[in-house]
Amino acid sequence: MVFSKENGVKNTTKWAVSSVFDLLSPPLCRGCGVRGSYLCECCKKYILEHLRVRRDFGEAPEAREVFYRVSYLGYRDELLGEMVEEYKYRSIRGLAGVLAEILWEGYLRSETRKRKVILVPFPTSRKHIRERGMDHTLILAREIAKRAGGGMEVSRMLRRRKDTTQVGASEELRKKQAKEATEVDEREVRRVLEKYGRALEKGKARVVVFDDVWTTGASMIEAGKKLRRAGVERLEGLTVVRGRRQKSPTIYGGLFEA
Numbered sequence: 401m402v403f404s405k406e407n408g409v410k411n412t413t414k415w416a417v418s419s420v421f422d423l424l425s426p427p428l429c430r431g432c433g434v435r436g437s438y439l440c441e442c443c444k445k446y447i448l449e450h451l452r453v454r455r456d457f458g459e460a461p462e463a464r465e466v467f468y469r470v471s472y473l474g475y476r477d478e479l480l481g482e483m484v485e486e487y488k489y490r491s492i493r494g495l496a497g498v499l500a501e502i503l504w505e506g507y508l509r510s511e512t513r514k515r516k517v518i519l520v521p522f523p524t525s526r527k528h529i530r531e532r533g534m535d536h537t538l539i540l541a542r543e544i545a546k547r548a549g550g551g552m553e554v555s556r557m558l559r560r561r562k563d564t565t566q567v568g569a570s571e572e573l574r575k576k577q578a579k580e581a582t583e584v585d586e587r588e589v590r591r592v593l594e595k596y597g598r599a600l601e602k603g604k605a606r607v608v609v610f611d612d613v614w615t616t617g618a619s620m621i622e623a624g625k626k627l628r629r630a631g632v633e634r635l636e637g638l639t640v641v642r643g644r645r646q647k648s649p650t651i652y653g654g655l656f657e658a
């Protein structure tokens with residue numbers, strides 16, 4: 401794993417220290433450092449009080465043609481983003497519950513009151529699943545669904561097609577890789593459309609493509625296009641956080657994509 405200089409050094413040290421403590425004793429709160437849990441009640445309350453669901457298509461005008469809206473909760477360089485990266489790159493599974501709780505309390509609970517949510521986790525490459533020992537997006541989606549009871553269903557209508565990885569790839573190569581990365585599980589799409597077809601038409605159900613981070617949006621957009629072609633209309637895109645464009649977008653853009 402490569403880190404950007406400003407963020408990476410700080411995070412690496414912090415993660416190394418916190419990981420050692422996590423093994424020896426109860427974890428430290430990622431917000432204030434108090435021992436006992438990954439996020440203490442106080443910090444969770446603070447995050448939820450200050451959280452607002454953000455919605456924009458970022459720097460990807462194409463997203464507008466695929467998704468009717470794209471939602472996210474924060475930025476990568478905020479506490480939420482740091483937790484996402486620690487969860488993903490250091491495979492701290494305990495953070496899945498924390499992040500799920502924030503997504504649920506901060507956004508999806510109110511959504512499931514309005515409509516059934518069919519959450520489609522963006523598939524992780526086999527290489528990354530092997531390296532991390534987990535499919536982080538799928539685990540997170542299931543953690544959220546646990547909290548939703550009957551209001552939500554996780555559907556794996558997207559599958560990984562090729563073990564392409566975007567790290568360090570040029571803009572053009574990234575686009576090509578994004579196109580080839582996913583495919584639609586036609587059988588699963590049929591099942592969902594048979595079960596929820598009418599509800600989807602009436603807006604009583606919604607398919608939400610879900611990932612941890614939106615950087616350029618290329619992968620999500622390509623996956624969304626494929627779902628649209630397979631007959632799934634009115635898609636929402638949802639990520640926990642968004643990557644902020646920094647001084648060196650080519651380096652930054654290539655560092656963190658799933």
Ligand SMILES: [Zn+2]
Binds near residue numbers: 429430432443444
């Ligand atoms: Zn705290």
